[in-house]
Amino acid sequence: MELRQLRYFVAIVDHGSLSRAALVLHVAQPALTQQLRALEEELGARLLHRSAQGVLSTDAGKVFYEHAQAILKQVADARAAVTQSADRPSGGVTLGLPHSISGALALPLLRAARAAYPEITLQLTEEISGNLTEQLKSGRLNLAVLFDDAPREHFAATALVEEDLMFVCRAGSSLAPPDAGVSLAQALDAPLILPAQQQGVRPLIEQAARRAGLVLENVIEINSIAILKSALLADMGATLLPVAPLQEEIASGALAAWPLLEPGLARRVTLCSSRNIPLTNAAAAIGKLVRQVTEELCAAGTWRGARLIAA
Structure with missing residues (x-):
């Protein structure tokens, strides 16, 4: 061959x-x-x-x-690793972002990459987290932003932020809680629109429900953020998500969000690379830039609901 x-x-x-x-x-x-x-x-x-x-x-x-x-990507990366300069990294870098993260991170990162590394071609891939995991394992991605359930035996991971999960529904919906916050039990009583099992925040919610002796049922499974937004706006149910992918609708008043209490839930967002495939200078530079942009977004409050994890 x-x-x-x-x-x-x-x-x-x-x-x-x-x-x-x-x-x-x-x-x-x-x-x-x-x-x-x-x-x-x-x-x-x-x-x-x-x-x-x-x-x-x-x-x-x-x-x-x-x-x-x-x-073919690994061959191209190997060639680039030999020829590129550490001072002026160049070549292609493919970074995978989950749907629920791209709204907060993608555009600021593209702007920063163009300004700092004009000789790097940054390609962003938006997928559900399970697909990103497989693509990173196989070498089709250089880097991927994943959640705290990423298989650590395969990846080197750098923690970025923690995002609080909030209860979100259409503004004025009958599902809106009467108080300033909502307990996990109250949230699970509502019809919930969530990603399919083993995707996104779903494993985190399932684990919390089991620990509390609660049952997660009456769930509408949707993996697309765009379709999930449409279902929320149609008042088909509520969701438990970080607010970053929904912040435009929340800011406009179309959706409303309440903190999750008793217990609160948060997911950890990490930047991952393969343990078996070395990073090129260009990929390493983009990895550092992801951390830098994340710090700037958190400091400015632009990545709503995210708390920076110390390096």
Whole structure:
């Protein structure tokens, strides 16, 4: 198996046809077809379905595509690590952000990276936390912002902030609590809109409920922040979340938030990298910048509900 075969395969999948991939790669289409056939023979599996409309990945092809992407990224990172300067880091860095963090961190970080490191190409990927974990393990991400349930045996982690969970519902909703705060038992009595199990804050809430002898039921599971906001605004239920992804709606008065009491819950946000794949100078520089931007956001109160964890 050769690196060029991996590049050819990824290009074919990305462009959806052999002919378009051949044009982009500047390779004759018969040669591209030959390399693809050799790759499928070596793997003993068909990777693509071919038709007049183009190509689609088979199940085996989808699995191989993820590995091929990770291998090509690690090769590019290894090349960059050898050639780039520690004083002027350059090259590509891919950072993964959970949906619920990107609203607070993504734009300030992009601005800071462009100002401090113009020769670094920073690519941000927004995913649910479970997907980010797998992508960081495989090497498709250089860095990822994850929560305190990240598998520590695989990652080196730097703590960033703690975010308090709050009870949030539509302003004026019948679900709004009468007092200045709400207990966990009161919160769990309401119909809750939460991420699916093992995603985001859900494990934290499930664990707290078990410790308190409570049951989490009557849950609407939504993994998309945008759809969750729409459901809250439609008064389909309340949620238990940090306020950062909802701060625009809270500031406008469309949503209202109350602190969670008895007990309060907070999640720890960490910056993670793989223990097995060394960071390039560029990735290390972006990692330091994430910490710096986080400190600035907390000092300014821009990252609402977040408490900086001392370095």
